[in-house]
């Protein structure tokens with residue numbers, strides 16, 4: 787699926803999944819985070835059109851749902867790359883080489899935090915403590931946690947993600 791996927795709205799499968807989630811709660815809106823994540827798993831990000839449609843299914847206003855989506859930094863409101871690098875931006879990692887690691891990632895990939903490589907391969911995002919402080923500096927690539935990431939290990943690490 788293209789990084790720049792068109793804002794095409796929900797599929798019938800999306801609608802069915804959201805309706806099933808909403809039925810689990812007395813108030814449909816209680817399913818809002820699960821619904822956002824379910825749609826994101828299918829489409830990789832939450833477009834404005836999808837957000838409006840999800841909100842309507844959950845009896846929420848688009849602004850209310852956008853507030854939730856914006857609060858949770860794991861909900862992507864813009865297209866993202868095939869792989870997402872979440873670089874820990876908290877104190878233990880600051881003390882153990884975060885700045886050098888971030889600079890190395892930026893230099894290797896030609897992107898800054900919040901950006902996606904031109905080939906759609908990686909998106910770089912900051913994240914608060916990953917709970918891997920004893921192996922700082924740490925980062926997450928998709929679901930995989932990596933610790934003690936030194937700049938000279940980056941090329942080998944990134945090469946595993948195509």
Ligand code: FES
Nearest residue numbers: 874879915918919
């Ligand atoms: S501060 Fe980076 S993993 Fe905890």
